[in-house]
Amino acid sequence: MGDGFLPLTKPLLGDGEWENVRACLETGWLSSAGAFVEQFERQLAEYLGCDYAVAMASGTAALHLALLVAGVQPGDEVLLPALTFIAPANAIRYVGAWPVCIDVEPEHWQIDVQQVQQFLEGECRWAGSELRNRRTGRRVSALLPVHLLGHPCDIDVLRELAAFYRLVVVEDAAESLGASYRGRKVGRPGDVACLSFNGNKIITTGGGGMLVCNNAARAQRAKSLSTQAKSDPHEYIHQEIGYNYRLNNLQAAIGCAQLEQLDAAVAAHRRITTAYNSSLADLPGIRTPHEADWAHSNCWLYSILVDAGRYGCSARELRDRLANRQIQSRPLWQPIHQSPAQQPVQTYGGEVAAAIYAQALSLPTFRGMRDADIERVVRVIRDG
Numbered sequence: 001m002g003d004g005f006l007p008l009t010k011p012l013l014g015d016g017e018w019e020n021v022r023a024c025l026e027t028g029w030l031s032s033a034g035a036f037v038e039q040f041e042r043q044l045a046e047y048l049g050c051d052y053a054v055a056m057a058s059g060t061a062a063l064h065l066a067l068l069v070a071g072v073q074p075g076d077e078v079l080l081p082a083l084t085f086i087a088p089a090n091a092i093r094y095v096g097a098w099p100v101c102i103d104v105e106p107e108h109w110q111i112d113v114q115q116v117q118q119f120l121e122g123e124c125r126w127a128g129s130e131l132r133n134r135r136t137g138r139r140v141s142a143l144l145p146v147h148l149l150g151h152p153c154d155i156d157v158l159r160e161l162a163a164f165y166r167l168v169v170v171e172d173a174a175e176s177l178g179a180s181y182r183g184r185k186v187g188r189p190g191d192v193a194c195l196s197f198n199g200n201k202i203i204t205t206g207g208g209g210m211l212v213c214n215n216a217a218r219a220q221r222a223k224s225l226s227t228q229a230k231s232d233p234h235e236y237i238h239q240e241i242g243y244n245y246r247l248n249n250l251q252a253a254i255g256c257a258q259l260e261q262l263d264a265a266v267a268a269h270r271r272i273t274t275a276y277n278s279s280l281a282d283l284p285g286i287r288t289p290h291e292a293d294w295a296h297s298n299c300w301l302y303s304i305l306v307d308a309g310r311y312g313c314s315a316r317e318l319r320d321r322l323a324n325r326q327i328q329s330r331p332l333w334q335p336i337h338q339s340p341a342q343q344p345v346q347t348y349g350g351e352v353a354a355a356i357y358a359q360a361l362s363l364p365t366f367r368g369m370r371d372a373d374i375e376r377v378v379r380v381i382r383d384g
């Protein structure tokens with residue numbers, strides 16, 4: 001026991017994936033025109049209970065087009081959490097808009113809705129029907145909340161604020177498919193939501209994403225923009241600049257089979273989280289994650305906080321110790337407001353995000369993990 005490399009994540013692929021990929025190869029339909037793409041879109045829309053799903057080559061591509069179809073303009077400002085993977089900040093820059101980082105709350109590490117409210121109330125003013133940042137004079141047009149690490153953010157409060165301040169909400173649910181918020185599936189869109197099927201997500205197509213919404217015009221425009229915005233199917237006439245962002249049939253074939261496994265994957269990730277929590281919660285200096293009353297997390301990536309003073313070493317030293325035993329672990333992402341690539345960037349708070357970044361460590365979390373794998377990780381953390 002205990003031998004071999006234990007990765008942070010690993011997809012679980014079965015007969016369904018093999019059968020679908022074989023069908024794909026046998027028919028010769030590899031491109032985005034293949035039937036699995038529409039099937040994947042339909043099944044995902046059904047799962048979430050929404051009207052439209054448009055398959056994309058990546059979650060980042062979905063975010064980019066979501067901001068475009070939501071009407072975010074060059075020079076606008078978009079609020080996002082200070083702690084997240086970089087993709088949503090990059091997508092904001094792709095459309096020529098500016099991110100405004102809002103700190104996260106310390107309990108569940110999600111965007112702090114009180115600070116969102118304080119920013120909108122205290123830092124912005126109305127100019128006619130538009131909301132403007134007092135300091136920059138720029139129009140504030142959208143919220144881009146992220147459901148971080150599988151745990152939902154407090155989306156109802158954000159949607160209320162957005163309605164009051166006339167903002168559009170583009171939700172990044174890339175990490176949180178299969179989670180729910182007050183009994184509703186995370187990713188079921190208000191305005192627009194985005195998903196990712198990157199190799200490390202709870203279900204995967206190797207690479208891929210999805211834009212979901214309940215608005216026919218937005219869905220149609222997103223699909224058009226993802227396929228070079230061809231306005232005439234025969235003459236190759238284009239009225240606007242498009243992108244090559246469509247998911248291909250091979251990826252969708254895998255996605256259809258993976259989607260059937262989603263509920264089982266969530267159950268497995270939740271079981272792994274419970275096992276880690278019960279083995280680590282009493283350890284001085286280690287803080288284990290917990291769910292909000294209204295949340296049902298998909299427990300995508302199990303992450304702890306390591307207080308170096310009380311535990312005896314830092315999160316990064318613990319990572320090295322795990323690596324010496326062939327166990328992969330990883331700190332969270334550098335907060336957006338500290339990222340060199342995003343400078344200069346506005347930030348409202350950010351101390352909580354920075355403190356989490358200094359102490360957080362993500363541990364192996366994947367459906368194929370055995371109890372012995374979990375025990376192996378726990379033993380290194382408990383006994384050194």
Ligand SMILES: *Cc1c(COP(=O)(O)O)cnc(C)c1O
Pocket residue numbers: 058059060061084085087088146172174175196197198207208209
């Ligand atoms: C993975 C991820 C994305 C982007 O997904 P890709 O498919 O890798 O482009 C966006 N946002 C968050 C929070 C993510 O974790």
